[in-house]
Amino acid sequence: MIDYYDISGCYILRPWSYSIWEHIRNYLSKELKKLGIKDGYFPIFVSKSALEREKAHIADFAPEVAWVTHSGGSELAEHIAVRPTSETAMYPAYARWIQSHRDLPYRLNQWNNVVRWEFKQPQPFLRTREFLWQEGHTAFRTIEEADEEVLQILELYAYIYEELLAIPVIKGRKTEKEKFAGADYTTTVEAYVPASGRGIQGATSHHLGQNFSKMFEIVYDDPDTQEKKYVYQNSWGITTRTIGVMILVHGDDRGLVLPPRVADVQAIVVPCGITASSTPEERKALMDSCKQLVDDLVKGGIRAEGDYRDNYSPGWKFNHWELKGVPIRVELGPKDMSRGEVVAVRRVNGDKRTIKREAVATELSALLEQTHTEMFEKAIKERDARLSLVNKWEDFVAALEQKHILLAPFCGDIPCEDRIKGDSAKTDDDPTAEVKGPAMGAKSLCIPFKQPRDLTKEDRCIHPACNNKPKFITLFGRSY
Amino acid sequence: MIDYYDISGCYILRPWSYSIWEHIRNYLSKELKKLGIKDGYFPIFVSKSALEREKAHIADFAPEVAWVTHSGGSELAEHIAVRPTSETAMYPAYARWIQSHRDLPYRLNQWNNVVRWEFKQPQPFLRTREFLWQEGHTAFRTIEEADEEVLQILELYAYIYEELLAIPVIKGRKTEKEKFAGADYTTTVEAYVPASGRGIQGATSHHLGQNFSKMFEIVYDDPDTQEKKYVYQNSWGITTRTIGVMILVHGDDRGLVLPPRVADVQAIVVPCGITASSTPEERKALMDSCKQLVDDLVKGGIRAEGDYRDNYSPGWKFNHWELKGVPIRVELGPKDMSRGEVVAVRRVNGDKRTIKREAVATELSALLEQTHTEMFEKAIKERDARLSLVNKWEDFVAALEQKHILLAPFCGDIPCEDRIKGDSAKTDDDPTAEVKGPAMGAKSLCIPFKQPRDLTKEDRCIHPACNNKPKFITLFGRSY
Numbered sequence: 001m002i003d004y005y006d007i008s009g010c011y012i013l014r015p016w017s018y019s020i021w022e023h024i025r026n027y028l029s030k031e032l033k034k035l036g037i038k039d040g041y042f043p044i045f046v047s048k049s050a051l052e053r054e055k056a057h058i059a060d061f062a063p064e065v066a067w068v069t070h071s072g073g074s075e076l077a078e079h080i081a082v083r084p085t086s087e088t089a090m091y092p093a094y095a096r097w098i099q100s101h102r103d104l105p106y107r108l109n110q111w112n113n114v115v116r117w118e119f120k121q122p123q124p125f126l127r128t129r130e131f132l133w134q135e136g137h138t139a140f141r142t143i144e145e146a147d148e149e150v151l152q153i154l155e156l157y158a159y160i161y162e163e164l165l166a167i168p169v170i171k172g173r174k175t176e177k178e179k180f181a182g183a184d185y186t187t188t189v190e191a192y193v194p195a196s197g198r199g200i201q202g203a204t205s206h207h208l209g210q211n212f213s214k215m216f217e218i219v220y221d222d223p224d225t226q227e228k229k230y231v232y233q234n235s236w237g238i239t240t241r242t243i244g245v246m247i248l249v250h251g252d253d254r255g256l257v258l259p260p261r262v263a264d265v266q267a268i269v270v271p272c273g274i275t276a277s278s279t280p281e282e283r284k285a286l287m288d289s290c291k292q293l294v295d296d297l298v299k300g301g302i303r304a305e306g307d308y309r310d311n312y313s314p315g316w317k318f319n320h321w322e323l324k325g326v327p328i329r330v331e332l333g334p335k336d337m338s339r340g341e342v343v344a345v346r347r348v349n350g351d352k353r354t355i356k357r358e359a360v361a362t363e364l365s366a367l368l369e370q371t372h373t374e375m376f377e378k379a380i381k382e383r384d385a386r387l388s389l390v391n392k393w394e395d396f397v398a399a400l401e402q403k404h405i406l407l408a409p410f411c412g413d414i415p416c417e418d419r420i421k422g423d424s425a426k427t428d429d430d431p432t433a434e435v436k437g438p439a440m441g442a443k444s445l446c447i448p449f450k451q452p453r454d455l456t457k458e459d460r461c462i463h464p465a466c467n468n469k470p471k472f473i474t475l476f477g478r479s480y
Numbered sequence: 481m482i483d484y485y486d487i488s489g490c491y492i493l494r495p496w497s498y499s500i501w502e503h504i505r506n507y508l509s510k511e512l513k514k515l516g517i518k519d520g521y522f523p524i525f526v527s528k529s530a531l532e533r534e535k536a537h538i539a540d541f542a543p544e545v546a547w548v549t550h551s552g553g554s555e556l557a558e559h560i561a562v563r564p565t566s567e568t569a570m571y572p573a574y575a576r577w578i579q580s581h582r583d584l585p586y587r588l589n590q591w592n593n594v595v596r597w598e599f600k601q602p603q604p605f606l607r608t609r610e611f612l613w614q615e616g617h618t619a620f621r622t623i624e625e626a627d628e629e630v631l632q633i634l635e636l637y638a639y640i641y642e643e644l645l646a647i648p649v650i651k652g653r654k655t656e657k658e659k660f661a662g663a664d665y666t667t668t669v670e671a672y673v674p675a676s677g678r679g680i681q682g683a684t685s686h687h688l689g690q691n692f693s694k695m696f697e698i699v700y701d702d703p704d705t706q707e708k709k710y711v712y713q714n715s716w717g718i719t720t721r722t723i724g725v726m727i728l729v730h731g732d733d734r735g736l737v738l739p740p741r742v743a744d745v746q747a748i749v750v751p752c753g754i755t756a757s758s759t760p761e762e763r764k765a766l767m768d769s770c771k772q773l774v775d776d777l778v779k780g781g782i783r784a785e786g787d788y789r790d791n792y793s794p795g796w797k798f799n800h801w802e803l804k805g806v807p808i809r810v811e812l813g814p815k816d817m818s819r820g821e822v823v824a825v826r827r828v829n830g831d832k833r834t835i836k837r838e839a840v841a842t843e844l845s846a847l848l849e850q851t852h853t854e855m856f857e858k859a860i861k862e863r864d865a866r867l868s869l870v871n872k873w874e875d876f877v878a879a880l881e882q883k884h885i886l887l888a889p890f891c892g893d894i895p896c897e898d899r900i901k902g903d904s905a906k907t908d909d910d911p912t913a914e915v916k917g918p919a920m921g922a923k924s925l926c927i928p929f930k931q932p933r934d935l936t937k938e939d940r941c942i943h944p945a946c947n948n949k950p951k952f953i954t955l956f957g958r959s960y
Contacts, residue, residue, distance in 0.1 A: 007560060013521040018518075022519065113592070309582070
């Protein structure tokens with residue numbers, strides 16, 4: 001999927017992982033176009049003055065910004081930032097482009113790379129200093145239109161996780177502590193990784209209010225009042241982290257398990273049953289039959305390939321494609337040929353079945369769909385088994401140690417959230433954790449839109465020292 | 481198409497131009513996949529040690545490299561280059577990935593952004609400090625396979641220019657002076673811009689020989705000799721410059737003229753004939769009819785939109801879409817409706833015709849194809865009128881002043897090419913030229929594969945002071 005690179009925090013996306021990103025991109029690109037959102041491209045460089053205009057925004061990003069200071073051998077007159085995100089690159093142009101209410105809504109998206117020079121331990125896909133994403137930036141006349149779009153986009157992100165990657169997500173709003181720097185509010189889709197017991201942010205869709213439009217003077221003439229009004233803005237993005245979440249959620253100890261809808265190879269055909277005593281004619285007949293099978297599968301709408309390499313045994317190939325996570329392996333040998341059958345083996349559970357040769361495309365299509373559903377249901381089951389609704393701090397801490405994510409009443413205050421994180425951190429080192437100490441305390445993941453229950457008068461904020469009224473049930477967990 | 485940006489040499493690609501890039505990308509991506517070339521993604525950053533490994537390569541790129549030296553407030557231990565191209569980023573990985581002859585050919589492509597901090601006057605699309613492109617990097621066992629691919633890719637680039645952008649190109653090889661730094665040879669497609677009389681490089685496909693494989697130790701075990709052998713490599717790329725060439729070649733004094741096959745809007749429907757005395761019912765009937773027309777065109781495979789804005793007159797809209805270069809404007813008014821007709825006006829020549837409503841999708845499809853052909857033929861005609869075969873230096877200089885590009889016998893030597901450039905530069909300043917002085921001398925554009933004539937014993941190199949035998953007929957011209 002990836003390979004290491006000689007710059008820390010940077011990784012190479014090999015075709016096997018990049019193709020998954022392409023599937024996601026193709027889907028989302030089509031959906032965004034349907035919504036009337038167009039693609040453009042802004043420069044990777046941001047001037048210091050533009051970058052620093054929105055104070056809350058730059059305060060958060062400043063420590064991670066990579067600066068270009070030299071070209072060739074000479075120093076630049078003004079140092080230039082590599083975009084960590086493009087609000088500040090784009091909005092000076094929005095201020096020029098948006099003049100009349102007729103220019104609204106203004107909706108633009110770009111597919112690009114961004115750089116965040118983080119100092120935490122890098123992790124392939126999850127925390128990388130450069131990553132690929134799309135970032136949408138939109139402007140509206142009314143807050144209602146903006147609010148509506150925030151959720152429209154979040155639904156698309158949820159669809160990518162659930163319907164393409166077979167990963168269940170919980171939709172909700174970020175707490176004040178965790179929201180995007182410069183946003184009025186942030187919505188998110190949050191997934192769960194059974195192996196580590198941690199939550200993971202999937203993608204976010206922000207409502208920026210008028211925070212940026214005031215700083216960048218993005219105004220239109222209001223036809224009703226003849227006054228200049230500030231626009232309401234959103235920004236939203238999904239990144240190559242998706243691939244990492246997919247690996248973590250579905251992978252097993254034999255390697256990757258690719259969800260069928262994003263697998264670049266959905267079915268791999270492996271010729272079998274050739275022995276030292278096979279004649280050249282027998283070999284040729286088998287290869288021809290395998291190629292015909294691949295053709296039939298491709299015609300039937302399945303992304304199929306054949307592994308015809310003659311220097312590897314079928315057993316070696318089984319392992320190879322298992323490691324790579326191909327959803328279905330199709331075995332075809334002389335005996336299967338004579339019976340008019342093939343053997344299909346599913347990666348997800350090793351389930352093996354014989355299929356009539358003439359029905360193979362139809363049967364495998366159905367099997368791929370079934371596989372998607374089963375993977376999704378398995379992931380739901382695993383998550384729900386570790387999703388606890390707790391009301392008491394002791395239960396919160398105990399369940400956290402059991403690799404649970406936790407729904408708990410919470411007041412929403414930043415200092416209280418800091419205490420929850422600090423006080424739920426394990427003091428004795430967990431040898432399996434790559435992040436030690438207080439960082440392993442519980443963070444808020446989101447305030448789920450679908451609250452698991454109503455709050456009552458008796459409810460208290462989950463932190464024992466907190467005297468505030470809880471405002472909502474919030475999802476907490478160790479996180480990435 | 482673009483907007484300016486507060487960092488010199490960087491521009492914003494607005495959706496109207498980005499969509500052209502998407503058409504090119506979609507086409508090429510599909511074709512590369514057919515050739516078995518897969519997409520991946522390498523980091524934007526290159527370590528100093530990797531960047532500087534191939535000496536000829538770095539000598540050429542060093543002055544233009546942008547360096548990241550700081551993150552947040554602190555200086556990085558090692559300064560990091562922003563890729564000007566990715567040979568040096570990719571080939572250390574190739575050295576790991578390629579071990580056996582069975583790993584060959586190895587063929588990878590990536591779509592990304594690169595940065596070249598040029599100090600020449602920047603020009604939108606043509607000379608920008610960041611641009612988008614694809615770069616393919618491939619490795620072969622034999623030079624023959626590599627040579628074959630160089631041309632295969634060049635054909636795809638020629639197709640993009642000729643069949644998508646309606647721009648004729650001359651295919652050939654670059655001279656020693658103009659070849660890619662680190663390549664054994666560079667092939668190119670070269671276009672001609674009638675308005676400026678200059679040639680322009682369209683895209684290049686390089687054979688790198690074993691220059692990089694020796695520096696990066698990219699070797700495989702040769703099964704015949706049991707020895708380690710260096711691979712033969714190619715690299716090739718096409719950039720967003722394509723859009724600039726398209727604008728220059730086809731634009732006229734009324735704005736853009738988009739070639740139909742890459743126009744995101746091929747036909748714009750404008751409701752006409754509504755007057756102050758029209759009833760609301762008449763307005764509604766017209767709008768409904770226009771929307772139905774757009775639907776029918778879209779169903780017929782035409783990228784069509786309607787301009788339903790009520791605050792602009794039809795005349796204003798005609799100008800607007802003319803400026804934007806939409807190939808066909810379709811006018812529909814109440815009278816046309818009652819006659820069962822529409823009026824189609826072509827951007828390229830103002831040609832106006834009445835079309836039966838029921839045949840509109842078929843007729844417009846044919847008209848779009850015809851438009852492509854006519855634009856291509858016009859561009860050929862304009863180029864050929866200024867493409868001169870010369871044998872004498874006086875004719876060379878005189879034709880250059882007449883905005884010609886020139887085919888001339890040439891010895892191929894770098895010092896001789898330097899002299900040709902210097903001695904053909906105009907000494908009196910051309911007020912229309914943005915590049916003054918010696919830079920306006922003639923550069924070699926390419927050595928055309930299709931030589932216009934055989935060389936004879938009498939031929940001399942075009943530069944009067946040169947005593948070398950000419951090796952080939954070379955295309956020269958002022959350039960971008």
